[in-house]
Amino acid sequence: MNIITTHNLTKIYKNKHIALNGANLTVPKGTVFGLVGPNGAGKTTTIRLLLGLQSPTAGDVRVFGERMTPNATHLRRRIGFLPTYPRFPKDMNPILYLDFVGRIFGIPTDVRKPRLAALLRAVGLLSASSQKVQTLSTGMTTRLGIAASLINDPELLIWDEPTAGLDPEGRKYTIDLIQELGQEKTILVSSHNLADIQKVCDYIGILSEGKLIFSGPVEEMTRFTRSGAIELELEGDIEGLCARLEVSPIEVEWDRIGKGVQLRFKRDGTMAVELSKVLQLVNEAGVTLYAIHSLQDEMVDAFIQLLEEERAHGFSRILRVENEANGVSGIDAG
Amino acid sequence: MQADLVSLARSWAVRIWLGLMALQAIVTVPSSTSDSTAPDALAGLLATFPLIWSLFIIINSSGAVSSESGVVADSILSKSVTRYEYILAKIASRLVMVLGFFLLITLPAAYLIARYGIGELARDGIVWSILIIGMMLVLLTSLAVALSTLFNRTMVAMIGTWGVWYAAGAITALFRVEFLSPLDIVDALPATLQGDYVASDQWRILAGFAVASVTVISIAVLHFSRKDL
Structure with missing residues (x-):
């Protein structure tokens, strides 16, 4: 069963900028899916479309088998979202914020309060629980975002660049957490650094200039990048x-x-x-x-370049891909 | 809405505004017993809401959505909150604040002026005046929140609302609804307070503000429900 399916997903901003171009993405249940690409490749746009924060210019998004829309709260109730450099209401402290998010999800007090305390302990923010969120460091802010993404005990986690701005210790903590959570949840995690998340992912999607140029199992990806x-x-x-x-x-x-x-x-x-x-x-x-x-990272760049050169061979290929529209697997995913 | 009201209650701008309004009421009420007639004193108090305190309403309402443009996607609308729930909660919390303060200041002041002031005040006239000014404030608040959904910058929303409000005379003339001109309504307040009015005209004004408010809120909700965050 697929938790996320996108069909020909396209986003064009104000007829000026193509952020995403015909992406067909499939995230199977119980997998850790890494969405990789350089800055500006369309990772955040994809995630915002998956969450219904933005509407696609063309194509559609299905999450848990249903179409995602801005008002599909019943779907978002089952999702935990961690944005890049998350922004929280300034006048709240971690306890108030987690309580606020818990109330938004309609979690009863007797479940919400113990859960937020357990999460604050788990992410190591107990000592900072009375601090205003605006005074928290980048690492602490990310950890609060992680706790907030888990407060509703979601089936699907969508984490956008969770390691951005973190020190090596913070990165390791986050990667280990993804590995641990991946044993019981479906996770989609984006990063501009493949090396960061590759070891915890089962599937990889590579975005380049708004195009999903590869989507498939990590083993398939490493077969191409293993150039020694x-x-x-x-x-x-x-x-x-x-x-x-x-x-x-x-x-x-x-x-x-x-x-x-x-x-x-x-x-x-x-x-x-x-x-x-x-x-x-x-x-x-x-x-x-x-x-x-x-030189794994450089190999990924080389991989992207190779695929793009391959794709540039003619319009016939593009037309063929459009006809194939359903499902993405292997090279030439877009 | 609850969270928004708590946030507003913590705002120093809101507290200062409430303090200034209370101070004005404290000064106005005794003046009605000496150098001013009761209708003029109460009309003066009511007139400050659309003319002066409107500035505070604009400041507090124009940032309702735009000031949260980053937070709203990360912390609220990525969770199980619909666009409608969010925007309606924003409008409702601002309306509760504005109307709450308006009634908190004007009802006791109107009672004291009617009880101890010099000059005749008609009870129906007081009710009509408070209702009409209240509806005018509903429109202003709705307009400020609506522009806050249209513009991502609070300052732009603020200037936009201020521009529309202070050009209301020209706008009402353009749409041939001069009876909704805030200045004309304020000018007529002393007479209305003394009972010198036509009820159908008052109903027309009330309905006009109600329709305008519902239109503005509908546009805001429709726009926000489709907006990319």
Whole structure:
């Protein structure tokens, strides 16, 4: 069963800006769905359309099998929403705000009060529960938003960039929480950083310039992004190392970048062997190795670019996609 | 609505406004027993609502929706609240505040002026005057909240409402409903308070303000129910 289904979802603002273009999105029940894309790709627009905060220019949104509209309160009662940098009524403190949200959802006092106390404890805001929300830090504000999104014990959580503006500890806390909540709820979480959420998602949707260019299982996504690219952070005679790489028989493409070298290995499973040979060369060149970084994010960018180039091959493809309108799976999702 | 009323009660602008109105009533009531006749004193008190206190009504109502433009989507309408419930609660809370303050000030003042003031006051005239000024304030409040849904900036909504209200004479002339001109109504207050009026005219004014208010509220609700947040 699908919790969210969008059909040809399009949003054009004032006939000036195309924020979303024919997105066909499917979020199965019980999954953690990551909506990924750079800033301005259309993630927040998609989420606002899913919640009925905005109306689509074309296409439709179905949540729990019913059409989402601005007045579909019975559907939103089953959703927990966390906006990016959430804004709360200034004159409230966390207790008053959670109580207010609980009352909006019609939760009876004997359920609401214990639940808000438990949530404040769970998100670590007990000590700040009497502070005005406008005095809370970004991390605390996000944690209050998380608590508010859980006050109605929703079946579906929609979190828009929950890690935005958080320090590493806050990011880890949020990612761990998504993992934990994902065991019993359906979650749609957006981020401009795939690496942030990839490990907790079952499904991924990639938005680029308003177009959903990929939607499908994470495994399918990683199959495309697994290109074995890493970056070595070095100090010393890097030029000497490059000279050795130039003449070595190691099967690797390399680029000299800043204080290091970027390596791209083949996808045939020989990466460990080839990398050990490169490290041997590093040792022989007398270069100090400080760190090895994964280039997953860059690979996602490359992935997006590849798909867009692929798509640009002709109008026939677009026409075919329009005819396929139902369901999104695999490449060429839009 | 309850949350909005609590928020209004905490507002210093609202408290100061209430204090100024009370002060004016305290000054007006004794004046009706000496240098002023009762109809003029009560008419003067009632006239300050559309002419002077309207500024406070505009300030407190023009930001009803626009001042919450970020919060409303994040904290309220993304939950189980319909657009209609939200906008009607906003209008209702402002109307409760404005009419509550209006009646709180004018009813005791009208009673004291009628009881101790010099000059004749007709009871029916007092009721008509309070009803008509009250309906005028309903229209002004509705207009301010309506413009607050149209504009995302409170200042624009405020200036817009102020412009429409102070150009009301020209607007009523344009639509050939001069009987709804606030200035003409205020000018006629002393006579009305003495019972010098035609009942059908009073009904016409009351109905005119009611229709205008319902129209403004309907436009606001319709617009807000379709607005992208």
